[in-house]
Amino acid sequence: MVSTTFLNLKTEKQAKIRKALLVEFSNQPLAKAQVAPIVKMAGIARGAFYKYFDDLADSYRYLYGVAMHDIHAAINQKVSNDSFDPQFYLNQVATFVDGVVNSRYQELIKMHLDKNESLIGEDRSQPVSELDSRQWAAMILSHQVIKTILLNPERKVQTMKRLKEVLELLDGEEMG
Structure with missing residues (x-):
């Protein structure tokens, strides 16, 4: 589950991390996804990633939830x-x-x-x-x-x- 530490980040930093997650998970299946390209694109330390998310699957669930929320907003x-x-x-x-x-x-x-x-x-x-x-x-x-x-x-x-x-x-x- 996404941490409160992540949720307390500035909106711009959260958006940058979500963008990096989106790029990785749009181009790689979860089984082949890696933390390294995410942290590089987001400009965060690897340790910070693990402060925000338990693991890659956790970050994926978070991002997928955001996507579903955004898409369903028009048809809720x-x-x-x-x-x-x-x-x-x-x-x-x-x-x-x-x-x-x-x-x-x-x-x-x-x-x-x-x-x-x-x-x-x-x-x-x-x-x-x-x-x-x-x-x-x-x-x-x-x-x-x-x-x-x-x-x-x-x-x-x-x-x-x-x-x-x-x-x-x-x-x-x-x-x-």
Whole structure:
């Protein structure tokens, strides 16, 4: 977990370190990433890096969290428990994909989906028990569609079409 020492740094210094992390983790999978290029680019001592983060994985989780927060800021809507709306999920997926493509985090997110996701573990921010079966299925499918589109942009139209079809099928199901 990022240290309070890091969080108490001046904004400019934090930004410089985040930029160095972004460069390293956008170009190297976590398994091959190294502290040396990060500290060199950030202009900090190696010891300082370890004062701010437990290890490389910790710094990666921190940066990935920052990226997700920034990208989700435009789409920070909760799933409605009252109804199932296929268009809601289509809009969320399209907005998220556009947010990634138009952000400085695009290569980081692609590297995460392609190489690092299995190393970090899954996001447990919304417990499955809070979602009904259709919402859960739509969430899982939406995440897979995002991954497919970001790693294979040429498949965006057909993948979004398939998502729409499946969401409409889920919408037609009677839940009992």
